[in-house]
Amino acid sequence: MKFLITNDDGIDSKGLYALAQVVTELGFEAVVAAPSKNMSGVSASLMPFDDHDRVAVEEVEIPDLEGIQSFSVGAPPALIVMLSMLGGFGEPPDMVASGVNLGPNTGRSTLFSGTIAAVKTAARFDRSGIAVSINYHPSVDTYEHWETAKEMTAQPIQWLTSAPKSTMLNLNIPNKPVKEVLGFLQADLAHIGRVQTVITSKDSTGIDIELEPCNDPVHEGTDSALLEKGYATATTLEPFKEADVDLPTEKWG
Numbered sequence: 001m002k003f004l005i006t007n008d009d010g011i012d013s014k015g016l017y018a019l020a021q022v023v024t025e026l027g028f029e030a031v032v033a034a035p036s037k038n039m040s041g042v043s044a045s046l047m048p049f050d051d052h053d054r055v056a057v058e059e060v061e062i063p064d065l066e067g068i069q070s071f072s073v074g075a076p077p078a079l080i081v082m083l084s085m086l087g088g089f090g091e092p093p094d095m096v097a098s099g100v101n102l103g104p105n106t107g108r109s110t111l112f113s114g115t116i117a118a119v120k121t122a123a124r125f126d127r128s129g130i131a132v133s134i135n136y137h138p139s140v141d142t143y144e145h146w147e148t149a150k151e152m153t154a155q156p157i158q159w160l161t162s163a164p165k166s167t168m169l170n171l172n173i174p175n176k177p178v179k180e181v182l183g184f185l186q187a188d189l190a191h192i193g194r195v196q197t198v199i200t201s202k203d204s205t206g207i208d209i210e211l212e213p214c215n216d217p218v219h220e221g222t223d224s225a226l227l228e229k230g231y232a233t234a235t236t237l238e239p240f241k242e243a244d245v246d247l248p249t250e251k252w253g
Contacts, residue, residue, distance in 0.1 A: 001163060002029040004084045004093035004122075007101065011072040015100030017064040018146040019132060022153050023097055024068060028161075032062070032070035033080050033089050042076040044117035049074035076090050077114045080135065081121040081129075090140045095160065096122035099132035100149045104172050106223040106233070107190035110123025116237070119168045123239035128167040130160050135227050136175045137195075137213055143225075148178040156184075168237040172227050180230065187233040190224035192216055 005020040007013055011034040023030045036049070036056070048055045055075030069087055070127050077098060085092045100117035110116045119129025134149050152173050160169055174181050196214040199207055218224040222232040 001095065002031065002091065002093045003095045003097050004081065004089070005030050005032045005097050006034050006077045006080050006084075006118050007099055007198060008035065008039045008042060008077050008118070009102055010035050011060065011062075013100075013102065014064075014144065014146055015102055015132075015134070015149070017062065018047055018150050019097050019100050019153070020065050020068055022150045026154060026157060028095075028157075030068050031084075031089050031093065032065060032068055033073050033084060034071075035076060035080070036072040036074050037180045038199050040101075040116050042078075042114040042117070044120060045076040045114075046079045046082065047076065048079065055079070055088075057088075077118040078121045080123065081118050082125075085122075085125040085127070092125075094127065096127055096129035096130070097157065098129060100146065100153070100173075101131070101133035102136050102144065103133060103195065104135045104224075104227060105131060105133040105170060106172055106227060107218070109192065109195065110170065110189065110237070116170060116215050119170075120237075120239055123166040126165050128160050128163055128165060128169075130157060130169045130171065132171045132173065134173045134175045139213065140214040141175055143175075145173075145175050145177060148176065148181065149173045151178050151231050152181065152184070156234060163164045164252070166239055170223075170235045170237055170240055172233045174221055174227065174230050176230070181232055182230045183232055184232045185226050187223040187226050188221065189235060190218045190222035192218065194226070
């Protein structure tokens with residue numbers, strides 16, 4: 001079974017390497033294809049970086065991923081997944097693993113996540129995918145616990161390989177030693193995420209923005225609430241579904 005490993009943090013991310021390592025340590029084949037630069041928050045963009053009709057691709061050697069074919073790609077993760085399904089990086093993969101994202105992907109903010117968009121795109125091609133993130137906040141954390149993410153992702157990856165096709169699994173892992181994690185819990189999406197965009201200043205030529213932790217209260221039992229308590233969370237997502245709304249189309253002509 002072949003996995004595509006991608007992310008939205010870029011080809012230089014240690015989280016990407018951690019995810020590729022756990023996949024291969026489980027005995028699966030892996031190919032790495034990730035953006036050539038950080039593309040956090042691009043959602044499901046399909047726009048190449050430099051040329052609308054050509055995607056720049058460079059095969060690279062990554063010391064931490066010896067023996068794993070790896071590509072630096074001038075495209076966001078959703079487009080990378082699409083290209084992989086079309087044979088852009090060899091035989092199309094059977095599964096997609098996206099991450100490990102440096103920062104949580106919880107609540108409704110998953111709408112904007114390039115990490116999540118990768119597995120949504122996989123579902124479009126009837127492939128299952130797993131998105132993995134650690135609850136890292138640069139304003140308070142000084143160390144990334146990639147080993148915790150690796151250890152806690154192994155069993156969900158194994159589960160995914162026998163799950164129904166187009167399954168989308170979103171994991172959020174506490175950024176702490178594995179012995180301090182309280183365990184895994186299935187969780188609903190919170191109504192908000194745990195980071196938010198704020199305007200820091202503006203003038204006639206532009207607006208300055210930055211991300212900061214969101215401290216608004218969240219509902220008990222949701223992914224955001226459980227993650228903050230020290231649990232790892234697992235949430236299955238629906239790929240494509242219309243809203244259950246009766247429209248008055250007979251009045252629209």
